[in-house]
Amino acid sequence: MSEQPRRRALGFLERWLVFAGAVVVWEIVTRISDSVFFPPPSKIVQFCAELWFVAEPTQLFLADTVYEDILPSLARALGGWLITAVVGISLGLALGRSRIAYEYLNPLVTFLRSVPPPALIPVFMVAFGIGAQMQIATIVFGALWPVLLNSVDGARSVDRVKTDTARSFRISRTEWIRMVVFPAALPKIFAGLRTSLAISLILMVMSELVSSNHGIGYRIQLSQNTFSFDTMWAWLVLLGALGYLLNNALLALERRMLGWQPKREAAPATAKAGG
Amino acid sequence: MTTMLEVSDLGHTYGSGDTAYTAISDLSFTVETGELTCIVGPSGCGKSTLLRAIAGLHTPTGGTVRLKGETVAGVPEDLAVVFQDYSRSLFPWLTVRDNVEFPLRSRGVSADDRASRAAEALEWVGLGKAGKKYPWQLSGGMQQRVSIARALACRPSLLLMDEPFASVDAQTRFELEDLLLRVRRELNATVLLVTHDIDESVYLGDRVLVLSKPPATVVAELPVDLPPVRDQITTRESDAFVSLRSEVARLLHGKEPATRSAPQVTSEAAGTGDQGVHVADGGTPKGQRTVTAPKNRRNGAGGKGRKKHMKTKKKRGVTVQRPR
Numbered sequence: 001m002s003e004q005p006r007r008r009a010l011g012f013l014e015r016w017l018v019f020a021g022a023v024v025v026w027e028i029v030t031r032i033s034d035s036v037f038f039p040p041p042s043k044i045v046q047f048c049a050e051l052w053f054v055a056e057p058t059q060l061f062l063a064d065t066v067y068e069d070i071l072p073s074l075a076r077a078l079g080g081w082l083i084t085a086v087v088g089i090s091l092g093l094a095l096g097r098s099r100i101a102y103e104y105l106n107p108l109v110t111f112l113r114s115v116p117p118p119a120l121i122p123v124f125m126v127a128f129g130i131g132a133q134m135q136i137a138t139i140v141f142g143a144l145w146p147v148l149l150n151s152v153d154g155a156r157s158v159d160r161v162k163t164d165t166a167r168s169f170r171i172s173r174t175e176w177i178r179m180v181v182f183p184a185a186l187p188k189i190f191a192g193l194r195t196s197l198a199i200s201l202i203l204m205v206m207s208e209l210v211s212s213n214h215g216i217g218y219r220i221q222l223s224q225n226t227f228s229f230d231t232m233w234a235w236l237v238l239l240g241a242l243g244y245l246l247n248n249a250l251l252a253l254e255r256r257m258l259g260w261q262p263k264r265e266a267a268p269a270t271a272k273a274g275g
Numbered sequence: 276m277t278t279m280l281e282v283s284d285l286g287h288t289y290g291s292g293d294t295a296y297t298a299i300s301d302l303s304f305t306v307e308t309g310e311l312t313c314i315v316g317p318s319g320c321g322k323s324t325l326l327r328a329i330a331g332l333h334t335p336t337g338g339t340v341r342l343k344g345e346t347v348a349g350v351p352e353d354l355a356v357v358f359q360d361y362s363r364s365l366f367p368w369l370t371v372r373d374n375v376e377f378p379l380r381s382r383g384v385s386a387d388d389r390a391s392r393a394a395e396a397l398e399w400v401g402l403g404k405a406g407k408k409y410p411w412q413l414s415g416g417m418q419q420r421v422s423i424a425r426a427l428a429c430r431p432s433l434l435l436m437d438e439p440f441a442s443v444d445a446q447t448r449f450e451l452e453d454l455l456l457r458v459r460r461e462l463n464a465t466v467l468l469v470t471h472d473i474d475e476s477v478y479l480g481d482r483v484l485v486l487s488k489p490p491a492t493v494v495a496e497l498p499v500d501l502p503p504v505r506d507q508i509t510t511r512e513s514d515a516f517v518s519l520r521s522e523v524a525r526l527l528h529g530k531e532p533a534t535r536s537a538p539q540v541t542s543e544a545a546g547t548g549d550q551g552v553h554v555a556d557g558g559t560p561k562g563q564r565t566v567t568a569p570k571n572r573r574n575g576a577g578g579k580g581r582k583k584h585m586k587t588k589k590k591r592g593v594t595v596q597r598p599r
Contacts, residue, residue, distance in 0.1 A: 161363035168330050168356040169378035169429065179377065183368040260368040262411045 039230045047234040065219070073215040074242070076132055077204035080139030084196050088144050089189055092151020093181055102152065109148070117142030117203055121210050135207040142203045143196040150192030154185025187261070190254045197250055201243055279343060279433055279465045280306040280329065286337035286490070287324050298324040300490035302338070306433070311459055311466040313476035316486030317527060322469045325491070326437050329467070330356050343432060355426035359438040361419040365410040371397070372406035375425045382429070396428035397421075399458050416447035420454065427458065434459075436468040440475065449507045452479055456505060473527065477519045478505060485526045495526045 023041050030040040039047075052070075054063045095102045121138055128134040158181055166176055208217025216235055223231035285302040288295050298321035306312045316322050328335040331350035340347040342354065355378075358364040365374050375393040384392065397403050400420040410418050419439060426434055439455075440448040456479065459466050470476050476483045477499060485495045500515055510516055 159363050161358055161360050162366070164327075164332055165356070165358060165364045167332055167350055168354070168435075169425075170350055170352060170381060171378065172381040175377075175381050179369070179380075180366065183366070186368075260370075260409055262367075262409075 037229055039233055043230060044233045044237055047230045048237060051231065051234050052238075069214050069216055069219050070238070072132075073204055073208065073217070076135050076215075077139065077200045078246075080136040080204070081143060081197055081200040083136070083140050084143040084147055084200070085193060087140070088147030088192065088196070089151050089182075092148045092189075093155045093177065093185060095148075096152040096155025096185070097158075097181060109145075113145040113149075117199075118206050118210075121207055125211060130211045130213075135204065135212070138207045139200050139203045143199040146195035146199070147189065147192040150188040151185055154188030155181050157188070158184045183260075187258060190250075190258065194247060194250055194254075197246055198243065201239070201246070205239065277308045278305050279308045279310075280467065281341040281344075282325075282329065282338070283341075284338035285325065285328060285335050285340065287321070287328060287333075287335045288337075297490040299328075299335075299492070300337075301492050302486075304484055304493050304496065306465060306467050308432075308465050309463050310481050311456075311464075311468065311479060312482050312484060313480035314467065314469045314484045314486060315473055315476035315523060315527065316469075316471065316491060317488050318471055319489070320486050321489050321491040322471070322486065323437060325486075326356075326435055326467075326469050330354060330435055353432040355429045355431035355434055357419075357422050357426050357434070357436045357439045359441050361415065361422050361442065362410070364422050365418055365425075367410055369409075370406065371402065371408050371410060371413070371421050374410065374421060375406075375428050378425065378429050392428050393424075396424040399427060399461070400424045400454060414447075416443045416451060419443060419451060423451075423455070423458070427462065427464070432465060434464055434466045436466065438470055439468065441471070448475070453505075453507065455479065460503070473520050473523045474511070477501075477516060477523060478507075478510060483519075483523055485523055497522065 027040045027042060030038050052063050052066050053061055055061065059067075095105060117138055120141055121134070124134040124137045124141075128137055162180060162184070166180055171180070204215075205217040205220070208215040209221050212218040216239060220232055220235045223229070223235065282305070283303045286297065286300040288297045288300075290296060302325060304312075314322060314325070324333075327333050329340050329347070331340075331347050331354075334348075342351050345351075366377065369377060372390075372393050375396055376389040379389045379392060394403070394406065397406055400423050402417060402420055402424065405413060405417065405421075410421060413421065419442075423439070436455075440451050443451065452475065455466070455468075458464070468476075468479060470479075480499050483497045483499060484493050485497065486492070487494045497519065499519060501510060501513070501519075
């Protein structure tokens with residue numbers, strides 16, 4: 001009866017043991033060295049609390065900076081990522097199912113994705129000015145490729161028997177895309193989406209470091225310039241936590257949407273059971 | 276009886292020039308409404324080419340296919356196919372019921388009708404309770420039953436089956452054969468089944484069409500004189516069954532007309548060699564070699580060598596699986 005919770009607790013411990021160990025080591029080393037550039041984690045956490053939380057119920061106990069820096073930054077990162085997802089998946093499926101389109105566009109795609117996205121920040125600054133537009137353009141340009149290429153790959157993975165089956169049953173074009181190509185490509189698409197999410201966060205910070213008057217990247221830059229290293233570290237911790245949480249949220253969505261896949265342990269057993 | 280399917284002078288050649296490979300040529304036969312016709316042929320003889328042409332999945336390079344009197348161009352509406360490879364033919368992300376319903380969506384059947392027709396079709400194949408499962412949760416035989424149900428739910432005028440039971444074990448094959456016989460009796464369905472298994476073709480068919488080695492043509496058309504209700508044990512041991520299966524086997528191995536044997540050996544070598552794309556005209560050294568080799572064996576010391584040759588030939592015809 002208590003087997004399930006116990007195993008889960010053990011798993012949780014195992015997963016966080018190394019993390020906790022690293023934090024302890026970090027704490028000890030920084031306390032011994034006593035450097036102003038590297039504050040101990042306990043102090044960083046304290047700064048985090050001071051930075052982001054206030055005793056103000058009308059603001060849901062969150063400081064102004066949460067509304068003025070964190071949420072706008074997140075909105076840009078996630079907004080850019082969503083645009084990436086829509087464009088990347090639809091374009092990728094189309095390219096994956098059309099050999100001609102793929103052959104025409106492949107050199108262009110390869111060329112464009114070889115350009116490091118941060119290098120384009122100046123270009124987008126000229127094109128869109130300083131602000132959300134330029135940041136979202138940077139994010140979309142950098143995060144598009146993993147989704148696009150994985151969608152192409154996924155769409156191509158539809159085997160010939162399925163193509164024949166769909167054709168022999170005269171499956172309509174929309175049903176074919178919606179119920180055959182898309183689900184077949186979905187495992188690959190999710191792999192692409194996860195990579196893109198990480199890239200979106202990186203480019204969000206990057207574009208804010210270069211030019212912005214608010215946002216997480218801007219705050220990191222500002223605290224560095226004003227020698228408030230504790231604050232700087234607090235923002236870095238926030239970025240790590242955000243990345244972790246967003247990735248887990250996406251994994252949960254993936255598990256839900258790919259629930260039809262055979263469980264990993266069960267797969268070989270059913271494959272062998274011929275009768 | 277009306278004619279459901281009429282295949283006339285059907286031919287198909289892959290590629291052109293030196294690498295041209297003729298899989299089928301001058302194939303003609305008919306399938307009457309309500310009939311279960313089996314097509315049996317040696318491995319790699321172009322059975323699948325034929326079936327794909329009938330299903331409209333590719334355009335044959337010669338001849339015509341008429342379904343209910345209308346020439347087939349593109350995939351006909353009134354037809355359903357059961358493929359050999361059930362695990363890839365079913366959609367793993369759809370439940371069993373959704374798989375069966377899926378083709379009905381594109382035919383404008385309402386959601387309620389889809390559900391009831393899927394339930395009915397699953398009932399026919401004895402899977403009434405498996406609707407909510409995913410295909411991978413079922414055994415191979417059950418998966419093939421799902422794809423049979425999916426085809427039946429479309430209520431096709433003609434059911435095409437491409438080696439439907441070749442990928443399941445012998446025990447399951449017997450079960451599925453009986454299931455097919457029962458279902459088609461109950462629904463009075465017209466079925467065209469392609470197989471390489473001689474016994475299966477005789478056991479299932481009202482009529483057996485025997486194909487030659489490529490380029491495949493219809494060598495013989497044998498009516499199966501067995502009672503409509505068949506039994507895996509008594510039917511298979513009956514004299515009528517045994518003599519029929521021997522006849523089919525003899526026809527398949529080309530032992531009847533002596534004049535045919537030389538070109539047949541040529542094409543056999545072409546068919547089972549490297550993906551079967553060889554020059555078959557005998558003009559190249561390769562072609563010559565394949566023609567002369569068996570002749571030498573036959574004309575030479577004979578005895579042992581010849582026997583051995585026959586044995587391998589027979590083995591090929593009976594047991595070798597269809598190449599993918």
